[in-house]
Amino acid sequence: MSRISRRTFNRLVASTAATATISAPFVAHAAKPTVVVVGGGAGGATAARYIAMDSGGAINVVLIEPSKRYYSCFFSNLYLGGFRDYESLGHGYRALAVDHGINVIHDWVTGIDRPGKSVTLSSGAKISYDRLVLSPGIDFKYDSVPGYSAASASIAPHAYKSGTQVQLLKAKTEAMKQGGVFVMVAPPNPYRCPPGPYERISMIASLLKPKNPTAKIIILDPKEKFSKQTLFQSGWDAHYPGMVEWIPASVSGPLESVDLETLSFKTDLENFKADAANIIPAQVAGRIAHQAELVDKSGWCPINPESMQSTFDDNIHVVGDSSIAAAMPKSAFSANSQAKVVANHVRHALTGSREFPARYNNTCWSLIGKDDGVKVGASYKPGDGKIEPTSKFISKPGEDAELRKKTYEESLAWYANLTADMFS
Amino acid sequence: MRLRTPKPKRQTDLTAAPAPILMSCLVLICCLGTACAEPETPETTGDVEFGAYLASTCASCHSNSAASSGIPPIAGLKRSDFINALKAYKSGERDNPTMQTIAASLSDGDIAALVAYFEFERRNSKHNNR
Missing domain, CATH: 3.50.50.60 (FAD/NAD(P)-binding domain)
Incomplete structure (x- = not known):
């Protein structure tokens, strides 16, 4: 062999x-x-x-x-x-x-x-x-979210460098009261793992749905669009109807302040009160x-x-x-x-x-719900002073369940093989 | 019948090189030649060392284990199956967008290099397992 x-x-x-x-x-x-x-x-x-x-x-x-x-x-x-x-x-x-x-x-x-x-x-x-x-x-620009700081990451975890922050976010989500509100503050571009915040929303919804089906999830987003947007939004409607609301800054106005004692988020036009929150600040090297x-x-x-x-x-x-x-x-x-x-x-x-x-490749898989995997990817070469794509793809809306399951299974194999390619 | 003897591309460097370099390169060429003795066809003239570099991309997703599920293993594939699969992805006949995208970025020379490398690894592994 x-x-x-x-x-x-x-x-x-x-x-x-x-x-x-x-x-x-x-x-x-x-x-x-x-x-x-x-x-x-x-x-x-x-x-x-x-x-x-x-x-x-x-x-x-x-x-x-x-x-x-x-x-x-x-x-x-x-x-x-x-x-x-x-x-x-x-x-x-x-x-x-x-x-x-x-x-x-x-x-x-x-x-x-x-x-x-x-x-x-x-x-x-x-x-x-x-x-x-x-x-x-990455490192965080904590002050990109007014009121947020490294110290307050224990109240509203960023959970964007893995570790205990992710475990804390899960514990806080599971502790939400029935019908409670989860607020995510999404990061501005550029940031680690473009579909990451939206896959996270999918997974938070998946966690809440069986035990806290009346809970709400609100995304306060400084961006006007995001990675795999159509795939995620149609997936949220299919798996978690009425649970997820994405609010770009053009709708709510920019986020003006966060009160971490009360988990309150004030935007130009509206205030939100959370029972659990995930704040992902702007990022730098x-x-x-x-x-x-x-x-x-x-x-x-x-x-x-x-x-x-x-x-x-x-x-x-x-x-x-x-x-x-x-x-x-x-x-x-x-x-x-x-x-x-x-x-x-x-x-x-x-x-x-x-x-x-130099030859470069990337694929980002995301899980929207059980056995519902999607992906986006490209091949790249050096171009005019920067790395440029030579060919690319993205999963299509409306793919059948069998293909989505295969895509998820592919992501599991990728994780096993990529980590072996790093550590074995 | 000619034996395939993959050589590093920088042949001018090698001919000008001192004896130790030539010696070790000859060892390399002999080893590769022995391992890969095959009739020369368009698919067997690939640059093995370049193939090893390109194959590092494969290792991001494909495992060494035949038991792998989710992403099929490619190690140990017959040469013809390997070439046909890449060509089918490139033409869109086989339907996996990740592989279609990667195959689209591969020239015929790239594919030949990959084939040469995997063939080298396969034969060497067989030889070592005797």
């Missing part, structure tokens, strides 16, 4: 590249080069794994990630809806360390010395790099990217579409949600795809292995 393990092939190719390292233009690196990867999510774990796996030991790979166990944000909505248990979202770093020889360090990066090409950890340790792969995910001055005025990291290299620093690649990948959405699939382009580019730069043109 053949495998996609790449190991047999990589051993052969890596031996060629390693020899080239000694002899050819790469002689500058007398010692084994080091790649430091910051962030162990879909971008960072994949980049570390592919650089280690495909270089066959020719590159030292150091992965720095504070969490000892990674709980994926993707698929956490399915936990909210009762379609997965929380532990099924957890993944460890053992195989990366033991099977791939990656130096996995559970710590925070507190500083990046770009001229000196080193990172400093909260422990005080300093690690030099030849290339740095930065995949720190992870904090360390700001500290290293790798962001532009948008708060995200501009990159070269051929290699995901920062436009501010050729020695740093930014992968995943923090990057400005133009048409590519901020998703786990995108980050995983970008990481493979980076791995190829980094190995070429440090060992002389062959470099291939």
Whole structure:
């Protein structure tokens, strides 16, 4: 049985590249080069794994990630809806360390010395790099929602970085009184996982429907349209009739203030009182990217579409949600795809292995109700200074139940295989 | 009958390279050639190393396990089935929009590279399992 393990092939190719390292233009690196990867999510774990796996030991790979166990944000909505248990979202770093020889360090990066090409950890340790792969995910602009703050995330969870926040949101939703009101404040563009808030609404409705069928769900949205809008809205009508109300800012007026003591939301034209609330603030690149001055005025990291290299620093690649990948959405699939382009580019730069043109892909699956899965996706290539789609698709309204079930089952297989592609 | 001997594309670099590079490249070519000894056809002239790079995309969704459900495994597929499936997705004859989109982005050379890589892996795996 053949495998996609790449190991047999990589051993052969890596031996060629390693020899080239000694002899050819790469002689500058007398010692084994080091790649430091910051962030162990879909971008960072994949980049570390592919650089280690495909270089066959020719590159030292150091992965720095504070969490000892990674709980994926993707698929956490399915936990909210009762379609997965929380532990099924957890993944460890053992195989990366033991099977791939990656130096996995559970710590925070507190500083990046770009001229000196080193990172400093909260422990005080300093690690030099030849290339740095930065995949720190998102950070929140809490004050984008007037009255909201990091401290008040325990009252109205954002639940947008997985972890205990998601568990808290589920507990608060289940504790709602009969006929109570759930309010979501949706984020402005751009943000992690464009269909995510609306899949979440579907899953909250699915959670409430059997036990609290008269509950209401209100979405206060600064946007005038959203990802897979027709699919979600028709799905809400079919599965949860009368339960979900989407209110864009053009209808209610902008959100003016939030009173977290009373869970009251004041817009220009109307006030809403919630029994449970989910506030997803505006987002920017992870904090360390700001500290290293790798962001532009948008708060995200501009990159070269051929290699995901920062436009501010050729020695740093930014992968995943923090990057400005133009048409590519901020998703786990995108980050995983970008990481493979980076791995190829980094190995070429440090060992002389062959470099291939960047190819990117993404698909985002969403669950609207039981066995009712939909998806949107595209393939991408570097275009005129940015990543551009070459072909794309989206599920159609009115698809039959069998196809929707297949799409859901496809998403389950994708989750299993993507997380294996990150962590196995 | 000619043996297929996939070579790295940068042949000019190789001919100018010092002996250690040539030696290791010869090892690679010999290994690949042994593993992939086949009549040369348009489908067997792919760039194996490029195929390995492209195949990393497949690994985002397809597992190594034949027991996988939801997304069918592709490892171990017969070469003809693999090529026919990709061509059918590309033409729209087979109906999965994710695969149609990915196939649409693949040139004939890309498909040949993927075929060459999976064929290499399949034969090598068989060899190792003897």
